[in-house]
Amino acid sequence: MKKSNLYQKIYYLTKKIPRGKVATYGQIAALCGSPRAARIVGYALHIIPENSQIPWQRVINRQGIISTTCFEHPPTLQADILKSEGVEVNNHKGVFQIDLKKYLWRP
């Protein structure tokens, strides 16, 4: 069950992202104390347990773009959930983008 301390931190911090806000992979990594572990954050969310209660949809890349490739969690679904939480998601020709100036979580 227990993966690694880093993963636990990632999941813990992701849960702290408030509704209506988003965070970037690098941001989560930095809060974990590993500023260079952005890719690990992505991987951690990729293998996220289904019943984990973790708001994976609130984590996006540095450009404010939804970058999931996971078949179980497609960008369309992520965009829908975010919109339902009050986050503006611009569908720019199949690329879902969010205004980080407005919606980036600032701890």
Add this chain to the structure above:
DNA sequence: AAGGTGACTAACA
């Protein structure tokens, strides 16, 4: 055990 991979970034050309 060792090499490959990726829901990333920042730095260059």
Add this chain to the structure above:
DNA sequence: ATGTTAGCCACCT
């Protein structure tokens, strides 16, 4: 501005 390159580091095979 857009495309390419190189670091990154825990997990997977």
